Amino acid sequence: MPTxxxxxxxxxxxxxxxxxxRVEAWKWTDVRNSVKETxxxxxxxxxxxxxxxxxxxxxxAVNTAKDHAMGTLAHNFSGExxxxxxxxxxxxxxxxxxxxxxxxxxxxxxxxxxSAELTVIEDHRSDEAGFVNIxxxxxxxxxxxxxxxxxxxxxxxxxRIVTSQINAWASAKVIQHALSFGGGLSRLExxxxxxxxxxxxxxxxxxxxxxxxHTDMTSYIDLGAPDGVIRQTVKGVVTDKAxxxxxxxxxVRRPAQxxxxxxxxxxxxxxxxxxxxxxxxxxxxxxDVECAHGNTLGALDESALFYMRQRGIPLKEARALLTEAxxxxxxxxxxxxxxxxxxxxxxxxxEANS
Amino acid sequence: MxxxxxxxxxxxxxxxxxxxxLSLDIPAGEVHAIMGPNGAGKSxxxxxLTGRDGYDVTGGSVEYMGKNLLDxxxxxxxxxxxFLSFQYPLEIPGVPTMTFLRTAVNAQLKAxxxxxxxxxxxxxxxxxxAADLKIKPDMLKRPLNVGFSGGEKKRMEIFQMMMLEPKFIxxxxxxxxxxxxxxxxxxxxxxxxxxxxxxMLVITHYQRLLDYIVPDKVHVLVAGRIAESGDADxxxxxxxxxxxxxxx
Ligand SMILES: Nc1ncnc2c1ncn2[C@@H]1O[C@H](COP(=O)(O)OP(=O)(O)O)[C@@H](O)[C@H]1O
Ligand SMILES: [Mg+2]
Numbered sequence: 377m378p379t380x381x382x383x384x385x386x387x388x389x390x391x392x393x394x395x396x397x398r399v400e401a402w403k404w405t406d407v408r409n410s411v412k413e414t415x416x417x418x419x420x421x422x423x424x425x426x427x428x429x430x431x432x433x434x435x436x437a438v439n440t441a442k443d444h445a446m447g448t449l450a451h452n453f454s455g456e457x458x459x460x461x462x463x464x465x466x467x468x469x470x471x472x473x474x475x476x477x478x479x480x481x482x483x484x485x486x487x488x489x490x491s492a493e494l495t496v497i498e499d500h501r502s503d504e505a506g507f508v509n510i511x512x513x514x515x516x517x518x519x520x521x522x523x524x525x526x527x528x529x530x531x532x533x534x535x536r537i538v539t540s541q542i543n544a545w546a547s548a549k550v551i552q553h554a555l556s557f558g559g560g561l562s563r564l565e566x567x568x569x570x571x572x573x574x575x576x577x578x579x580x581x582x583x584x585x586x587x588x589x590h591t592d593m594t595s596y597i598d599l600g601a602p603d604g605v606i607r608q609t610v611k612g613v614v615t616d617k618a619x620x621x622x623x624x625x626x627x628v629r630r631p632a633q634x635x636x637x638x639x640x641x642x643x644x645x646x647x648x649x650x651x652x653x654x655x656x657x658x659x660x661x662x663x664d665v666e667c668a669h670g671n672t673l674g675a676l677d678e679s680a681l682f683y684m685r686q687r688g689i690p691l692k693e694a695r696a697l698l699t700e701a702x703x704x705x706x707x708x709x710x711x712x713x714x715x716x717x718x719x720x721x722x723x724x725x726x727e728a729n730s
Numbered sequence: 731m732x733x734x735x736x737x738x739x740x741x742x743x744x745x746x747x748x749x750x751x752l753s754l755d756i757p758a759g760e761v762h763a764i765m766g767p768n769g770a771g772k773s774x775x776x777x778x779l780t781g782r783d784g785y786d787v788t789g790g791s792v793e794y795m796g797k798n799l800l801d802x803x804x805x806x807x808x809x810x811x812x813f814l815s816f817q818y819p820l821e822i823p824g825v826p827t828m829t830f831l832r833t834a835v836n837a838q839l840k841a842x843x844x845x846x847x848x849x850x851x852x853x854x855x856x857x858x859x860a861a862d863l864k865i866k867p868d869m870l871k872r873p874l875n876v877g878f879s880g881g882e883k884k885r886m887e888i889f890q891m892m893m894l895e896p897k898f899i900x901x902x903x904x905x906x907x908x909x910x911x912x913x914x915x916x917x918x919x920x921x922x923x924x925x926x927x928x929x930m931l932v933i934t935h936y937q938r939l940l941d942y943i944v945p946d947k948v949h950v951l952v953a954g955r956i957a958e959s960g961d962a963d964x965x966x967x968x969x970x971x972x973x974x975x976x977x978x
Contacts, residue, residue, distance in 0.1 A: 678783065683820035684830070686780050687890065688808035688838035697833065701824025701873075 385413035391452070395445050404621045404653040405592040410535045410561040415507040417479025421455045422508065424484065425476035428460070429468045435459045439483060442511065446537050450511040453481040464489030464517065475499040479506035485513045488520035488548075495523040497714070502559070505533035512540045516548035518572065524552045525714055527721065530559025532587060539565045546572025546601070553710055554581035555718050557725060558589030558618065565594040570632070575604040582611045582706045584722065585618035585650075586729045592621035599632035602662075606635070611706050612643035613699055614650035615729050624669070625657040632662045639669040644676065644702055646695070646729070696723075696730035731758040731929040732779075732799075732898055737790035738954075739778045744786060748774040750954030751790070756898075759926040763940055764933045765965060766951035767973040772933045773817050775951070776902045780814045781807055794898065808834075809841035811897025815887040815904045817933075822874040827886070828856065830874045831893055838894060859892045863915055880907030888919045899923070899930045905939035917942030937969035952976040 387394055387408065395401070396408035411418065426434050437459050441451035460472070466489065474484070477500050488494055502508060508530075516522055522542070530536050536559050542550055554564055568577050583591040597606055612620040622641040643652045656669040676698050684694035703722055707715050732754070739749040748771045756762050766772055777785045779792065781804040792799040799807060822830055836846040847855075860867060863885055875883050884907055891899060901920070905913055920943050924930070932943055940948070940962065948964040950957045950973070957976045958964065 677820075680820050680822055682782050682804060683816065684822070684834070685804035686808055686814055686816075687830075687834035687894070688805050688841065689834050690805045690837060690841075691803075693833065693837065697825055697830075698822070701822075705824060 422480030422482040427473035429470035457483040466492040471495040478502040491519040508536040521549040526554040528556040549576040556583040558585040563592035594623040606637035615646035619651040635665040696726040763945040813896030815901040817902040
């Protein structure tokens with residue numbers, strides 16, 4: 377048994393251990409090692425900014441702590457939680473926008489009543505170095521439908537952990553698209569629990585990382601009821617000395633018969649010094665299911681690049697075009713305006729990094 | 731227009747010499763054909779001319795319109811009007827044919843300091859050429875060459891060629907994979923581009939393409955150099971007698 381190292385100064389201020397590389401689920405994302413005791417937001421509350429349709433409101437409430445390390449910290453330092461209650465049958469053309477998540481701890485609970493439909497656009501961004509620990513909880517009532525996008529871009533010296541828990545009752549639907557440009561150390565973790573039958577979950581994402589940026593996209597889909605349909609496509613692009621991490625797990629419990637689940641992670645390495653760590657996992661206890669997973673790692677196709685150059689397309693542009701095509705697939709079925717926003721950000725990144 | 735002098739080139743980090751003292755002079759306005767057995771170095775010549783990585787020139791020179799071609803990057807050669815119709819056209823996943831081609835056309839115009847084509851101008855030209863080549867408009871929306879048949883890929887090469895209006899055209903076995911009807915359509919396209927200021931090098935394994943694109947000169951390429959040159963009749967002789975007479 378490895379002995380637990382003494383608490384770092386940051387951990388002493390926090391009053392407990394941070395996840396570190398000797399914890400299996402955090403082996404590639406060592407939070408302990410990345411957080412300095414001087415980091416802004418380390419022991420303070422984050423004040424999120426909500427833009428809401430006029431018929432929704434945010435309340436504050438005390439909630440119990442989550443039984444994981446980051447959840448406990450979020451509980452201890454965030455003050456009261458933020459709570460949005462979306463009534464049964466709710467529909468709106470207006471979206472919920474969540475921003476201001478640039479430093480500190482916050483806990484957010486968004487509860488969708490029966491058959492409610494909601495679109496949430498989350499902006500996880502910081503312009504200065506700091507520590508961010510956000511817990512976002514969604515509770516989806518029977519037949520509720522959540523459309524969620526997350527964009528993430530942090531200062532190069534920041535640490536960000538976003539832990540999402542999505543609990544879905546029967547026939548609920550969640551479509552999530554995350555786009556990350558990384559930070560010093562960042563993890564976007566999404567946990568989905570099917571509590572009722574017929575979950576439809578699409579948990580997609582892409583990360584594009586340069587310099588020494590780090591993004592970890594971890595997900596855990598816990599299927600405890602039958603007839604779930606799960607689709608997951610995550611694409612990664614890394615260059616310079618950046619590091620991308622993908623950990624995906626489908627846990628198909630015995631009652632989850634007729635689960636239809638597909639997981640893909642594909643990564644492009646644009647430099648020899650970049651890194652990808654991937655761990656796709658299926659754990660299946662039900663016998664009548666269709667589950668598949670795939671994981672690839674590669675470089676841009678040199679022959680295709682030559683072909684494009686022979687047509688007059690400069691190398692840099694050819695690389696950008698091929699990379700864009702590789703990533704764009706993730707966002708194919710995103711609503712047009714959000715897709716356009718994502719693609720604009722991706723093109724800007726490609727112009728600077730191809 | 732294109733002057734190749736005593737060219738030698740290797741592949742596999744110099745482990746294999748493929749071109750072995752090849753000389754060829756193609757003036758503007760002429761169409762020359764290169765014929766030769768499999769493995770003679772025909773495709774290697776096309777890649778050396780277009781600057782593909784892994785094909786290393788170890789001797790000789792290539793002058794293209796007064797410039798040292800071998801000094802230029804592949805995209806510079808393309809912008810200077812050099813076009814290769816690939817023996818095996820590449821698939822470009824995720825990039826629609828029209829997007830690809832518009833990027834290429836505008837990149838070349840930009841490199842030459844010319845104004846880019848507007849979207850309507852580009853579309854109009856593309857529609858007309860596609861119709862001439864009997865290419866369905868639907869195909870232009872699909873990612874370039876992905877899932878296309880061999881014949882469709884070859885036709886798409888000619889489509890790109892006609893859109894880009896190159897000055898010097900190298901065609902590497904454009905006839906393989908084409909039936910007679912498709913070959914006639916392709917040949918009509920190529921012949922329409924014949925002009926006093928344009929040169930062409932038509933690489934083929936079979937003589938039949940040369941019934942439709944009649945060359946000014948025919949060269950036989952064997953073991954990396956030109957073994958014989960002649961007029962269009964030489965192609966007919968090769969078709970009848972094969973390449974055995976040139977065996978080393
Ligand atoms: N990239 C390469 N690596 C190794 N060998 C090659 C490569 N390209 C061509 N060759 C070899 O060079 C020779 C000539 O090939 P190629 O130019 O394709 O001939 P042709 O087009 O006349 O049939 C062949 O023996 C082929 O195997
Ligand atoms: Mg060949």
